[in-house]
Amino acid sequence: MPLKGTPVKRAAHAGLLAATYLPSILKGMWITLRHIFRRKVTMQYPEETWKLPDNYRGLPALVRDDQARVKCVACFLCEYVCPPKAIHIEAQEIPTGVEKGPKVFDINMLRCIMCGYCEEVCPEQAIFLTKEYTTVGVNREEMIYHKDRLLEMGGIRPDPIKKWAHLTAEAGSGTHR
Amino acid sequence: MDSASAPPPPMPSEVPRGEDALHGERMVINMGPSHPSTHGVLRLVLTLDGEVVKAVQPHVGYLHRGMEKIAENMTYHQFIPYTDRLDYLAPLSNNVAYVLAVEKLMGITVPPRAQVIRVICCEIARISAHLLWLGTGALDLGAATVFFHTFRERETLYNIIESLTGTRLTTTYTRVGGLMNDLPAGWTGQVRSFVEAFPKALDELDALLTGNRIWMKRTQGIGRIGAAQAIGLGLTGPNLRGCGVAYDVRKTEPYSGYEAYEFEVPIGSEGDAYDRYLVRLAEMRQSSRILDQALRMLPEGPINIDDPKVILPKKDRVLTKMEELIEQFMIVTEGFKPPAGEIYHAIEAPKGELGFYLRSEGGKSPYRLKIRSPSFISLQAIETMAVGGLLSDLIAVVASLDPVMGEVDR
Ligand code: SF4
Ligand code: SF4
Numbered sequence: 041m042p043l044k045g046t047p048v049k050r051a052a053h054a055g056l057l058a059a060t061y062l063p064s065i066l067k068g069m070w071i072t073l074r075h076i077f078r079r080k081v082t083m084q085y086p087e088e089t090w091k092l093p094d095n096y097r098g099l100p101a102l103v104r105d106d107q108a109r110v111k112c113v114a115c116f117l118c119e120y121v122c123p124p125k126a127i128h129i130e131a132q133e134i135p136t137g138v139e140k141g142p143k144v145f146d147i148n149m150l151r152c153i154m155c156g157y158c159e160e161v162c163p164e165q166a167i168f169l170t171k172e173y174t175t176v177g178v179n180r181e182e183m184i185y186h187k188d189r190l191l192e193m194g195g196i197r198p199d200p201i202k203k204w205a206h207l208t209a210e211a212g213s214g215t216h217r
Numbered sequence: 218m219d220s221a222s223a224p225p226p227p228m229p230s231e232v233p234r235g236e237d238a239l240h241g242e243r244m245v246i247n248m249g250p251s252h253p254s255t256h257g258v259l260r261l262v263l264t265l266d267g268e269v270v271k272a273v274q275p276h277v278g279y280l281h282r283g284m285e286k287i288a289e290n291m292t293y294h295q296f297i298p299y300t301d302r303l304d305y306l307a308p309l310s311n312n313v314a315y316v317l318a319v320e321k322l323m324g325i326t327v328p329p330r331a332q333v334i335r336v337i338c339c340e341i342a343r344i345s346a347h348l349l350w351l352g353t354g355a356l357d358l359g360a361a362t363v364f365f366h367t368f369r370e371r372e373t374l375y376n377i378i379e380s381l382t383g384t385r386l387t388t389t390y391t392r393v394g395g396l397m398n399d400l401p402a403g404w405t406g407q408v409r410s411f412v413e414a415f416p417k418a419l420d421e422l423d424a425l426l427t428g429n430r431i432w433m434k435r436t437q438g439i440g441r442i443g444a445a446q447a448i449g450l451g452l453t454g455p456n457l458r459g460c461g462v463a464y465d466v467r468k469t470e471p472y473s474g475y476e477a478y479e480f481e482v483p484i485g486s487e488g489d490a491y492d493r494y495l496v497r498l499a500e501m502r503q504s505s506r507i508l509d510q511a512l513r514m515l516p517e518g519p520i521n522i523d524d525p526k527v528i529l530p531k532k533d534r535v536l537t538k539m540e541e542l543i544e545q546f547m548i549v550t551e552g553f554k555p556p557a558g559e560i561y562h563a564i565e566a567p568k569g570e571l572g573f574y575l576r577s578e579g580g581k582s583p584y585r586l587k588i589r590s591p592s593f594i595s596l597q598a599i600e601t602m603a604v605g606g607l608l609s610d611l612i613a614v615v616a617s618l619d620p621v622m623g624e625v626d627r
Contacts, residue, residue, distance in 0.1 A: 045463030045484030048495035050437075051428040064429040071421055072362055081369050095401065097383040121549050123295045155298040155389050156397075161549045163535050163542055169383070201536045 097154045097169045100147055101194035102187065105204070108196060111166035114142040118158035118167055126151035127158065137207040145187040149175055165199050243271060250279045254357045254612045257622030261599070261611075268607050275596045280626035288586040292552030293319050293393055296586070301387040303590060303624040306349050307342035307567045309378065311624075312391040317472055318562035318573035319393045322555040325527070330518045331395050332474040337408065337511045338381075338390065339473070339564070340504040344415070345374040346567035347497045347504075351422065354494070354616035358435045363425055370418050377407050393553070394528050395521030405512055412508045419501055427495070436491040440602035440614035443488060450601070451594045454569025455496045456618055460488030466565035473564075477514070478507050490617035497619075527553045552581035561589075568592050568619060590624035 057063060083090065092098075105111050114131035132143035158167045170193060177183040185193075249260040258279035264272035284303075288296045300315040301308040313335045320327065327335075352367035375385045380401055382388040390397050426432045442452075444460040457464055465482045467475040483499035485492025521528045529548055530541035557579040563572035569591025576585040595618045602614045 043463040043465065043468050043482060045458065045461070046481040046499070047461075048483050048485055048492065048499050050486070050491065050495065051433060053430075053433070058430050061430055064431060068362060068425055068429070071425055081372065093380040093383065093401070095383040095398065096379070115546075117546065117549055121295065123291065123298050153298055153387060154384065155387070156383065157295070157298075160397075160529065161545065163545050165532065165536065201533055203536050 092171045092173075096171050096173075097156045098172045099149060099154065099170055099175060099185075099193065100152060100158055100167055100190075101170045101172075102145060102167055102190040103165075103194035103197040104191060105202070106196060106198040109136070109204070110141055110191065111164050112142050112145065112162075113138055113164050113166070114140050114145075115163060117161045117163060121157045121161045122152075123155060123157065124151045124153055126153075136204075138204055142187060145190060146184050147190060148184045149177075150180060150183045164203070165197075165201075168194060168197065170194065248611075250276075255615060256353065256620065257625075259596070259615075259620065259622055259625070261615075263608070263611070265608060268609075270603050270606055270608055270611055273600050273603050273611065275599055277593070277596065277622075277625050280622045282627065284627045285586050285588060288583055290582060292581050293555070293583065294548075294552060296583075297391065297393075298387065298389045301389055303588065303627065304346070304566060304568055304571070304592065304621045305386065305623045306621055307346040308386060308388045309338040309382075309390055310342040310346075310564065310566045311571065312388060313339055313473065314562070314564040314566060314571045315573055316391040316393050317564060318560065318575050319555065321560045321562045322558065322575050322577055323393070323527075323553070325394055325522055325524075327395055327522055328519050329474070329516045331520045333511050333515050334396060334400065334520065335391065335473045336475065336478070337508060337515075339566075340507045340511070341374055341377065341408070343504045343567045344501050344508075345371050345378075347501050348374075350497060350567075350616075350619045351494075354619070355426065355432075357612050357616045358432070360426065360429075360432065363422060366418065366422055366425070370415065373411050373414075377404070377411060380404060380407065392521070392528070394524060395519075399520050405515065408508060409512055412505050412512070415505050416502065419498070419505075423498060427498070433491065435610075435613055436489065436494055436617070438487070438489050438491075439606065439610045440490045440493075440617055441488050442598055442601055446601060447488065447598065450597050452569070452598055453591050453594070454565070454567070455493055455500060456569060456591075456595050456598065458483065459485040459493035459496050461486050466563050466570055470563070472562070478510050480504075480507050490613045493617045493619075554579055554581055563589065566591060568621065568624070569595065571624075588624075588627055590627065592620040592622075593625045595620055596625060 102112055114129055116129055119127040119129050126148045128144065128146040129142050130144035131140055133139060134141040154169060156169050159169050172193065244265045246263050246265065247260055248263055249255040250258040255261065260276040262274040262276060263270060284299050287299060297312060297315060300311040303311045348367040348371045352364040355363035378388060379385045381404060382390045442460055444462050447457050447460045448462065453464065461484050463482050463484050468482060480503040483496045485496050525544055530544050534541040535545045555577045557577055559576040561572055561574045563570045570589065571591055572589035574587040575583050578584040598618065599614060603611045
């Protein structure tokens with residue numbers, strides 16, 4: 041059965057008065073005038089700022105667990121999945137029972153598209169997208185965020201599942217920070 | 218001559234003398250690639266005789282990013298963010314189009330709840346894309362007020378999109394086999410109040426433009442194209458429906474459960490800019506009707522298929538169980554491998570038929586991915602529509618075609 045469309049109605053020319061353009065202009069002004077008395081929808085940025093939803097996807101950052109240990113185990117999964125290849129990781133051995141952690145963890149914020157894939161795939165809940173959306177740098181190097189800066193941005197995030205809690209005692213000497 | 222020094226695309230050929238000889242010299246000028254009325258980096262090479270357009274040649278490629286080639290070098294999952302950047306005024310519907318194509322290749326059907334959410338996404342995308350078109354199109358023709366009204370409405374939609382996906386523009390919301398996340402609490406209420414308020418706002422836009430004499434003079438009879446010509450050029454979407462051809466992929470080849478919704482397919486009669494305007498306006502009303510129905514029928518249930526080879530396991534299990542941890546690594550690094558074969562899947566995107574052709578050789582990346590983008594094809598019609606008209610009418614023609622360079626150039 042061929043598809044039947046619904047014809048749209050074209051407005052016809054409305055005679056002499058319309059030809060003066062006055063009705064159209066007045067109607068437009070009337071609509072505009074009515075809006076003066078409505079609730080304002082504009083926002084006085086930057087005095088007021090936008091309230092972001094909890095799932096907002098801003099710049100990615102690394103987090104520490106409630107004992108201030110770096111959660112990332114340098115598994116390279118986020119580096120692998122990152123579509124624009126913004127992440128660069130170099131691993132190192134660490135003296136805790138976790139055994140492996142990042143020596144270098146760089147995210148090139150010029151490349152990052154805030155897709156959230158790194159957070160989605162991370163098997164350690166070590167990387168999260170923050171609510172930070174303003175970022176500025178005067179050169180390209182500054183826009184490559186290194187491990188320390190990423191950890192500072194992420195802060196401590198106590199997650200309900202404490203995978204490495206049993207290591208507190210034996211980690212002893214070398215809490216990896 | 219080696220290919221590196223190949224000549225640039227030819228400029229329009231010599232101007233024929235004759236009946237126009239009286240009018241003196243013709244001029245060849247560039248409109249674009251950076252011109253406010255070309256809505257992106259579109260370059261039109263115009264041959265003008267005074268104010269009259271004698272030839273138009275669209276030159277594209279300024280936004281070429283090689284997306285189709287990029288897709289061949291990554292997993293199917295990794296390509297989803299790239300689809301946001303096709304028609305960047307309706308990223309949600311691009312996301313849906315791409316995953317539907319991959320799902321067709323793999324023989325997957327997503328659960329009903331995911332289907333309905335995808336329909337909601339597509340229609341939100343359509344309304345917001347049409348609103349932007351209406352605002353900027355009217356602005357091009359000198360009606361600045363409309364722009365503010367459409368952007369106010371569009372802002373509401375972007376807030377809705379933001380609370381659903383976490384971003385306003387680059388949504389990356391769908392996943393092969395499901396969705397990124399389920400609807401956040403209170404989200405349907407947000408959409409519901411938009412659906413209730415929107416028809417009134419639309420009436421206002423209607424009142425501002427439809428019977429406005431200036432608007433009618435600027436669009437009626439401008440950029441005319443006949444149905445046969447439009448079909449011949451491959452136009453789809455509102456541009457085709459404006460000429461009176463009732464073709465809508467949602468009706469002719471329903472996907473994602475569109476057959477369950479009641480809506481009309483608005484068509485025009487004259488195929489001019491005014492008809493294309495009316496069709497899009499009417500489509501927004503239909504979309505809000507579909508949204509209303511979708512909210513009513515939204516079922517409970519899972520949003521992802523139950524297939525541990527395609528869908529990433531739950532985070533709490535990844536953190537505590539060995540099997541799921543291995544699965545996570547396998548899906549991310551090895552991807553999923555659709556069987557060898559080729560498919561084409563199209564959806565009715567705001568701009569027309571957006572299709573993905575995929576060919577798999579059984580690997581984790583497509584062997585070939587081709588995007589049939591409606592805007593690219595719409596651009597072909599510029600010549601037919603604009604030649605013989607005035608230069609100022611060319612602006613109306615470009616605006617009424619609604620091309621988006623992100624999807625023209627890919
Ligand atoms: S958010 Fe996306 S682009 Fe940015 S680092 Fe993570 S995976 Fe890469
Ligand atoms: S952030 Fe997560 S995914 Fe990335 S290397 Fe560290 S543990 Fe692996």
